[in-house]
Amino acid sequence: MTRTRRSAPAEGAPRQILSDEYPVTSYTEGARWTPTTRTTKLLESHGWLVDICERRINRTLTRDLYGFADHVAIRGDRIMFVQSTSDSNLAARVKKCEEAQALPIVLAAGIWVIVIGWKVVDGHARYRMVML
16 A cells, blocks of 8 residues: 555556555454445545545445545645455446546545455454455
8 A cells, every 4th residue: 555656547458457466454353344444444544634425314324425435544744545346346346436427526635546455364364355
């Protein structure tokens, strides 16, 4: 999570996968946590100030900030919006973020947008991240 910002990819360039090997989180009890809780714990462990910004409409429906962000994270002068999901829904959530009307404005403002997909393997929570 302590990566330096690279120049923006060219229009139509492939998305950047930040972790290919499914890093293991340091908390095995997290195997039963939701992706939102796992993401919050992960970002906080790397020094980010994190707040959950999705709003619950009813028992089954939530509304994300700007249509795609579950978390807002701040560290130093960097702001990041994060969408958290299960690993099996990672591609669908990346597509959802890419189709959001607010995404170009958010990226133009210099805000990072990251999608984190979680899965549990042998009782350990593992994740992959895609940076838009």
